[in-house]
Amino acid sequence: MGAEAILDPAQGHPEAPILESRVLIIMTGGTICMRDSPSGFIPARGFQEQCLSRVPTFNDGSDSKGLDVVVNQANEVKEHPSLRTPTTAYGRQIRYTVFEFEELLDSSSIDAKGWAEIARTIFRNYTLFDGFVVLHGTDSLAYTCSALSFMLQNLGKPVVLTGSQSPMLVLQNDATDNLLGSLVVAGHFMVPEVCLYFNNRLFRGNRSCKVAASDFAAFDSPNCPPLAVTTSMRTNVNWDLVNRPRNIENFSIQTNLDTSHVACLRIFPGIKPQMVDAVLKLEGLHGLVLETFGAGNAPHGEDNAMTKVLADAIKRGIVIVNVTQCLTGSVSPVYATGMSLSRAGVIAGLDMTTEAALTKLAYLLALPGATQESVTRNMSTSIRGELTESSQPVFRHPDSALPERIQTLTVLGYAIAQGDFARVQEIIKTEPHWILNDADYSGNTPIHLAATSPSIAILHFLLGQGGSVHIRNHNGRTPLFLAANAGLFEHILLLRQSGAHLHSDERPAAELLAQRKPGIWGIAGITLKQMSERELEGEHTENGFERRGKGHRVDLGGSAP
Ligand code: ASP
Secondary structure, three states: OOOOOOOOOOOOOOOOOOEEEEEEEEEEEOHHHEEOOOOOOEEOOOHHHHHHOOOOOOOOOOOOOEEEEEOOOOOOEEEEEOEEOOOOOOOEEEEEEEEEEEEEEOHHHOOHHHHHHHHHHHHHHHHHOOEEEEEOOOOOHHHHHHHHHHHEEOOOOOEEEEOOOOOOOOOOOOHHHHHHHHHHHHHHOOOOOEEEEEOOEEEEHHHOEEOOOOOOOOEEOOOOOOOEEEOOOOEEEOHHHOOOOOOOOOOEEOOOOOHHHEEEEEOOOOOOHHHHHHHHOOOOOOEEEEEEEOOOEOOOOHHHHHHHHHHHHHHOOOEEEEEEOOOOOOOOOOOHHHHHHHHOOOEEOOOOOHHHHHHHHHHHHHOOOOOHHHHHHHHOOOOOOOOOOOOOOOOOOOOOHHHHHHHHHHHHHHHHHHOOHHHHHHHHHHOOOOOOOOOOOOOOOHHHHHOOOOOHHHHHHHHHOOOOOOOOOOOOOOHHHHHHHOOOHHHHHHHHHOOOOOOHHHHHHHHHHHOOOHHHHHHOOOOOOOOOHHHHHHHHHHOOHHHOOOOOOOOOOOOOO
16 A cells, blocks of 8 residues: 555644545435435435434534535536535545536436536636535436546546435444444545545446446445555555556547447357347447357357357448347456457457446547547546556565655655656656656655656656545645646646646635736736736746746745755
């Protein structure tokens, strides 16, 4: 287990103020919010008021503060009453508000329209919150997780989906633990992935599947260990497994999945080639997920009729992906029956779940400029950690992993501060652990340090390695704040290109500083409306790249060197 976390002021920094994380809970429906009715359980509104405000673990009783939420396509902002948890084991409090969809659904009725609505809600509110929890029915939860994992591109913040087997208002329920566990993950741990939290486990969303209709342990991710496990002591994150965006690009969403042109078919003993042909000849079909036996085997039919049906469809432009019906393991060309499929052009889906294969296919087919070749190529490549391309042994030190890790972090810190790019590259290349989100004694990560490094190349390199731009140091400062405070024009631009934005808690200080240097802070995202264009221009030049570090520096909490 690594030392990486968003912040941990309670441990090692008892004098630090208690920081609040902000989490948006998006309610889509599902059992978690359901109530009994003459026609069975149905979703009910008023979850925050009815289910959370009366529970001490979800409400510390402090005055409710309004949180801005962007509520619709017109970017209309509405203030929502918030609640705050008591201080967690990690010395934080989580302030959250529940945003309910207009129509609450049983998840068996959710489709691509619902996925797009969730993606848009996250996108519109991305800069206002540290993390997102999506409440959703369990029936199609694994599909939604998979779909969102592809739709949310260059995601830099945690998105945790959860639900429950039994409603929150039922006496013995799993809703309380599932929601609290999800809030803690979204409010503390920089896991920039779409995840599914259930029964004390955090799974990668696109690796998970529903394995039980009524057990509390309803989900599993058979081909990928949990990203985190909650015990009575704490939530232990397996940081080495966490995927991070490695592009210098802003967060974006792709919402128009091509779900109406993909299908899924399960092979069974005795299946007729004509049956498969009938599906493959469905009007407008572009992609098919074939659930095959074992390591990817299917009957080739008399005179290879089945293989011919598949090969003909592929020639017509249809993409066919082979996934296994087994819960664990991968499609691999071991048997002749499996090999004939791959010779016909069927793509090996390796160890992808059906849910991931189907939603990935719908995502890739809808990408601008998608061709059969591009979809085929990307289908067997991991784009969000949804499949294992090859297993790579991880070199580990069995003893004293933590001190070594801290030592490396310190050496790295010096190299960054000195602008020694070659040394930084060497350290990252040889360090067996992923340390870019680890924090030093003042909560600064390597990205915080690089935000004021004399070498812009170092910042570029570390961002390309997946370091997070959203982590805040013990003073609550993001790397972007430190770069702006140091007047580093290029650094600010690069951070902004990588999706960085100022946290709402640091905006008041930033606005104060912006009165003296509106140009530089304007680039960091603070617009002072009363400033004329000319004044902004003037400031911009004065604080430009050539003069970086020379200007007067007001320190309102930034603790970078
Ligand atoms: N039918 C419910 C749903 O998926 C089941 C659940 O939430 O557990 O919405």
